[in-house]
Amino acid sequence: MEKIRVIQYxxxxxxxxxxxxxxxxxxxxxxxxxxxxxxxxxDAGEVAGLGFxxxxxxxxxxxxxxxxxxxxxxxxxxASLMEDxxxxxxxxxxxxxxxxxxxxxxFYPWTTSPAIxxxxxxxxxxxxxTLAGSGYQDVFxxxxxxxxxxxxxxxxxxxxxxxxxxxxxxxxLAKVHGAGLSKEDFRREIAxxxxxxxxxxxxxxxxxxxxxxxxxxxxxELVPTFHDVPLKSETLGTTIPAGHATGMSAVxxxxxxxxxxxxxxxxxxxxxxxxxDRNDWVLKGEPNTTVQIACPATxxxxxxxxxxxxxxxxxxxxxxxxxxxxxxxxxxxxxxxLYVR
Amino acid sequence: MEKIRVIQYxxxxxxxxxxxxxxxxxxxxxxxxxxxxxxxxxDAGEVAGLGFxxxxxxxxxxxxxxxxxxxxxxxxxxASLMEDxxxxxxxxxxxxxxxxxxxxxxFYPWTTSPAIxxxxxxxxxxxxxTLAGSGYQDVFxxxxxxxxxxxxxxxxxxxxxxxxxxxxxxxxLAKVHGAGLSKEDFRREIAxxxxxxxxxxxxxxxxxxxxxxxxxxxxxELVPTFHDVPLKSETLGTTIPAGHATGMSAVxxxxxxxxxxxxxxxxxxxxxxxxxDRNDWVLKGEPNTTVQIACPATxxxxxxxxxxxxxxxxxxxxxxxxxxxxxxxxxxxxxxxLYVR
Ligand SMILES: NC(=O)c1ccc[n+]([C@@H]2O[C@H](COP(=O)([O-])OP(=O)(O)OC[C@H]3O[C@@H](n4cnc5c(N)ncnc54)[C@H](OP(=O)(O)O)[C@@H]3O)[C@@H](O)[C@H]2O)c1
Numbered sequence: 293m294e295k296i297r298v299i300q301y302x303x304x305x306x307x308x309x310x311x312x313x314x315x316x317x318x319x320x321x322x323x324x325x326x327x328x329x330x331x332x333x334x335d336a337g338e339v340a341g342l343g344f345x346x347x348x349x350x351x352x353x354x355x356x357x358x359x360x361x362x363x364x365x366x367x368x369x370x371a372s373l374m375e376d377x378x379x380x381x382x383x384x385x386x387x388x389x390x391x392x393x394x395x396x397x398x399f400y401p402w403t404t405s406p407a408i409x410x411x412x413x414x415x416x417x418x419x420x421x422t423l424a425g426s427g428y429q430d431v432f433x434x435x436x437x438x439x440x441x442x443x444x445x446x447x448x449x450x451x452x453x454x455x456x457x458x459x460x461x462x463x464x465l466a467k468v469h470g471a472g473l474s475k476e477d478f479r480r481e482i483a484x485x486x487x488x489x490x491x492x493x494x495x496x497x498x499x500x501x502x503x504x505x506x507x508x509x510x511x512x513e514l515v516p517t518f519h520d521v522p523l524k525s526e527t528l529g530t531t532i533p534a535g536h537a538t539g540m541s542a543v544x545x546x547x548x549x550x551x552x553x554x555x556x557x558x559x560x561x562x563x564x565x566x567x568x569d570r571n572d573w574v575l576k577g578e579p580n581t582t583v584q585i586a587c588p589a590t591x592x593x594x595x596x597x598x599x600x601x602x603x604x605x606x607x608x609x610x611x612x613x614x615x616x617x618x619x620x621x622x623x624x625x626x627x628x629x630l631y632v633r
Numbered sequence: 634m635e636k637i638r639v640i641q642y643x644x645x646x647x648x649x650x651x652x653x654x655x656x657x658x659x660x661x662x663x664x665x666x667x668x669x670x671x672x673x674x675x676d677a678g679e680v681a682g683l684g685f686x687x688x689x690x691x692x693x694x695x696x697x698x699x700x701x702x703x704x705x706x707x708x709x710x711x712a713s714l715m716e717d718x719x720x721x722x723x724x725x726x727x728x729x730x731x732x733x734x735x736x737x738x739x740f741y742p743w744t745t746s747p748a749i750x751x752x753x754x755x756x757x758x759x760x761x762x763t764l765a766g767s768g769y770q771d772v773f774x775x776x777x778x779x780x781x782x783x784x785x786x787x788x789x790x791x792x793x794x795x796x797x798x799x800x801x802x803x804x805x806l807a808k809v810h811g812a813g814l815s816k817e818d819f820r821r822e823i824a825x826x827x828x829x830x831x832x833x834x835x836x837x838x839x840x841x842x843x844x845x846x847x848x849x850x851x852x853x854e855l856v857p858t859f860h861d862v863p864l865k866s867e868t869l870g871t872t873i874p875a876g877h878a879t880g881m882s883a884v885x886x887x888x889x890x891x892x893x894x895x896x897x898x899x900x901x902x903x904x905x906x907x908x909x910d911r912n913d914w915v916l917k918g919e920p921n922t923t924v925q926i927a928c929p930a931t932x933x934x935x936x937x938x939x940x941x942x943x944x945x946x947x948x949x950x951x952x953x954x955x956x957x958x959x960x961x962x963x964x965x966x967x968x969x970x971l972y973v974r
Contacts, residue, residue: 430784436777436781442964444937445658447966504967578937579933580930581926584925589920589922592786592919596919600784620960622782625846
């Protein structure tokens with residue numbers, strides 16, 4: 293096979309890392325899209341800070357990019373909810389271009405956005421391409437847990453605590469975490485907003501799907517996090533007053549008909565000095581197993597996972613094909629196209 | 634498919650756990666073999682302490698067991714080195730019975746015992762069955778690392794430290810760790826004995842094979858461990874004097890032509906009070922990822938992994954088929970035969 297030809301769709305904080313990883317893993321970057329008019333016409337290599345030109349200009353008009361190249365795949369890093377992602381995923385599917393996205397809901401969107409997902413699934417099957425969501429959760433809330441489960445005789449309960457810094461990401465992520473909101477606004481816009489699945493809602497469902505467990509009940513509690521002194525946020529472009537939310541802690545409890553219960557706490561907030569990312573899980577049953585990832589580099593891990601997933605994406609059947617049905621995430625020593633038979 | 638019919642071959646410390654796990658996961662136990670004449674004729678359920686009879690007697694004559702039943706698979710838990718395993722694996726292969734073994738060398742025996750492995754591979758292909766090695770290392774020195782690698786952009790070096798208590802296992806394991814030997818005997822029998830691959834020798838090779846890395850060099854250093862006061866060992870049936878080895882630390886360094894270096898330290902010794910099992914790894918590159926498993930329950934994890942592997946074993950092609958070529962280890966919620974299409 294020739295090199296995998298990729299459109300980078302979204303050249304924000306993640307997109308810049310994707311461009312470098314794609315280049316270093318031997319993908320052919322054939323297009324770059326971003327909504328920001330200031331980037332229009334700029335070279336993707338320069339936007340990504342590669343230190344050299346890729347001779348691929350960033351364009352705001354996504355359709356013109358899809359029309360003017362013949363891409364095998366695109367990486368979409370623009371939004372966190374399926375509703376916001378619909379036009380982008382639909383576009384990729386319409387052009388028959390395989391797409392993988394950082395959209396957290398897309399990791400397992402079958403029940404939180406069934407209509408959108410089914411529609412995309414159908415469209416992708418018609419044009420013969422595959423759509424999927426991946427990211428940090430693919431390994432750290434997903435495959436890592438299922439691989440440890442593979443060494444377990446009986447699982448009664450799975451508990452996870454994961455934490456990341458809203459500052460490492462763009463404004464889309466900050467917003468769904470209620471970062472900067474007053475207590476009152478947080479209550480109205482986030483806590484009482486049923487239509488906002490927290491990231492671990494979808495990852496718990498992913499885990500259940502991979503394990504073959506049927507969900508009996510899902511419960512989500514969104515609690516704002518605070519800091520005792522004002523906290524400056526680059527992403528928000530403001531300082532968060534002491535009484536305002538720095539982000540949130542979401543606790544999602546998933547009960548299954550098979551017995552196992554999954555309780556995942558997901559903390560996303562503007563970190564105070566000294567706070568670090570964490571990812572700690574325990575599988576309870578026979579035996580109990582505790583796993584701890586010290587200070588995971590969530591940004592790099594996210595981007596590496598998606599890029600490593602490109603061969604799987606190309607080898608998967610057409611449709612919206614979530615990653616719990618793909619092989620476990622794998623490292624790519626060689627240029628990506630060598631993994632596509 | 635009907636229930637998977639299994640012969641438990643070796644009813645020692647591991648074998649007893651296997652019998653229970655097999656029973657609880659809906660396997661049909663059709664035979665039990667053990668070399669200990671005291672167990673001859675005893676019920677396997679009673680030997681395993683299940684609290685009820687399985688109506689399967691333990692026999693010392695392995696051939697008579699293979700001849701008198703029609704088994705799909707056997708779990709062999711008798712020895713740590715391929716040389717010692719040859720008659721047992723050969724027997725299973727001769728009867729065309731798929732076999733998975735806890736033998737640590739069998740995890741990846743292609744270069745430490747190529748002649749034995751190739752001979753078994755050929756025999757298994759002739760009779761149409763699969764032979765493999767699995768255990769704790771399959772997940773904790775294997776799939777756990779490769780799944781984290783799946784979230785990594787560039788790997789320069791992988792470092793692992795793993796430790797287990799010789800007391801949790803039988804005499805075969807204690808012996809290859811030099812537990813109880815004087816300094817002088819350790820030097821002669823263990824440190825200078827080239828033909829003794831430590832467990833992580835084989836698991837490093839497993840990792841390289843799964844990653845698609847070619848090995849440039851392997852180096853092993855075996856260092857005895859000591860305790861400052863005499864240490865009682867149930868497994869050895871003696872007290873280890875203060876100046877004698879309580880076990881050993883093996884450091885295996887694997888260099889690859891692709892660049893990544895794997896350095897794994899494997900500590901197996903009679904624990905002093907307060908010491909616990911550990912399994913800590915770090916992947917160095919972009920980014921760095923540190924994983925820590927607190928007090929892994931190595932015995933249960935070993936047995937669960939092998940039992941969970943049975944469907945993979947039955948679905949694998951004939952021959953000696955090591956697990957790095959199988960799907961990642963997976964939890965079995967339902968009776969084992971439901972995972973065999
Ligand atoms: N799954 C994971 O593990 C994971 C990890 C990290 C991030 N994420 C998610 O990935 C997404 C991107 O994150 P980020 O940190 O890169 O955010 P970011 O820095 O805000 O970048 C998003 C980029 O997408 C562009 N964009 C937005 N709407 C667009 C549209 N309609 N058409 C074209 N481009 C558009 C934005 O342009 P403008 O500046 O003009 O809006 C921006 O450049 C977020 O939703 C985040 O939550 C997921």
